Amino acid sequence: MIYAFGAQNYFSFREGMSASFQLSAKVPVSVSQGRRISTVLGIKGGNASGKTNILKGLAFLQEFISDSFSLEDGDGLGFDTYFGIKDESNFFIDFKVGDVRYLYELTATPFSVVREALYKKLQRKTLIVERLEDVIVERSNEFKSLDFILLKSNASLISTAVKYKIKDLPIDFLNIVEYFGNMSGNVTRVGVVPDESMFKRDTASAFYYKVDRAFEFAKNIIKNSDLGIIDIQIQKNELSAGKVQYVPMFLHKVGKSNDTRFLTAFDQSSGTMALYRRLAMYWMVLEDGGVLVMDEFDQNCHPMLLPSLIKLFTDKETNPKGAQFIFTAHNADIIDELGKYRTILVSKEDGESYSYRLDEIPGDLIRNDRSIAALYREGKIGGVPKL
CATH class of the missing domain: 3.40.50 (Rossmann fold)
Structure with a gap:
């Protein structure tokens, strides 16, 4: 401290x-x-x-x-x-x-x-x-x-x-x-790290996929932030040469009915994705x-x-x-x-x-x-x- x-x-x-x-x-x-x-x-x-x-x-x-x-x-x-x-x-x-x-x-x-x-x-x-x-x-x-x-x-x-x-x-x-x-964040001794490179969507998704408590922490905050998102799921895709891709999918409620649709990260606002990435750091710092x-x-x-x-x-x-x-x-x-x-x-x-x-x-x-x-x-x- x-x-x-x-x-x-x-x-x-x-x-x-x-x-x-x-x-x-x-x-x-x-x-x-x-x-x-x-x-x-x-x-x-x-x-x-x-x-x-x-x-x-x-x-x-x-x-x-x-x-x-x-x-x-x-x-x-x-x-x-x-x-x-x-x-x-x-x-x-x-x-x-x-x-x-x-x-x-x-x-x-x-x-x-x-x-x-x-x-x-x-x-x-x-x-x-x-x-x-x-x-x-x-x-x-x-x-x-x-x-x-x-x-x-x-x-x-x-x-x-x-x-x-x-x-x-x-x-x-x-x-x-x-x-x-x-100690974590977006500041180094030489300056500020761009948000996109600080904790990329893919690395945040990989972290959430492997750490359930961190994923629940992030999901609860995002769902309670009035972003129209009612759930988030992460798909694990096996790629060539043994590589793995983790893809977040955001479930939205459609209109006043009970119908729902999944949207990709590319369909979310920059604010939503910034929050999604940064909450991984918030959880790690609080945990440690x-x-x-x-x-x-x-x-x-x-x-x-x-x-x-x-x-x-x-x-x-x-x-x-x-x-x-x-x-x-x-x-x-x-x-x-x-x-x-x-x-x-x-x-x-x-x-x-x-x-x-x-x-x-x-x-x-x-x-x-x-x-x-x-x-x-x-x-x-x-x-x-x-x-």
Whole structure:
């Protein structure tokens, strides 16, 4: 579970940005559901304000921590500084795996690590390991086996240690890599993945065909979304050379009679098929207790459907493992669904982005009995495009 993450001198954020899921005791129970860490966080702002860069920052940390050892020598880490300035960039992520809370810190240039550190946060903050460039300068005794690994300038210590498969290494690093492996979505460290290639219709159908619970999950949501679909079936077709094709067929009611007709995926709207594909990811993240990162999650989706998708993560019955959902959206009404404790606004001035969570705005402008979306549209709380 993520508590907070952030970056400084990262793409359009020069002074820095941070995103916090933490909820204080002052947050109403109707919002917190008794949790001290939110399971949803929405990001709003004008076009090119820097919203996606926040998600890219999280995706960068996920990929760098868990899989950067796969980078070739000389490859960049996968980020850029504010307008290419030569200063170092700083990153952090505060997260929990199982019963252990960690703080990870990274200082880097776009091509090499300057400093990297991992702390455990139990009764107090305790350093596990710290590196400066390619040398480990501090480590706890239980991690002495790290003395025998060769560090790469463009790879994380955690990813490197796991790839070396060191026998005497405590389980922490492997648990961290597995946790970040459960992060999914349409955002990578270098940008947004097109919806069609993120989870194609064929691969989603193959997944649904093999995992009944996921298929029932997706069918129930689609049938309840007033799309005219009363059932979905998946046909398994044997092709030449041993290949298999999975074809979804959507059953529609015809008129006021009890007559029904099957239609193919090509006869469905782009919104229906986007929902069909994406629900496979939603189910996997909820099942694993992972993190879903989605840019413009409201794209091709009716506004009245958005609250029900968010509720999948806020409701403890559908999200017993505390999976988290962080997203950007253009729909303004979504702010009222999230409230001030779960909404980050992003603005840009003179080419520099800055962000803030709505409960950081002083005074009583934002109240629980007033529509926040109305204030947003009027430009009173920032984060709107200047037209």
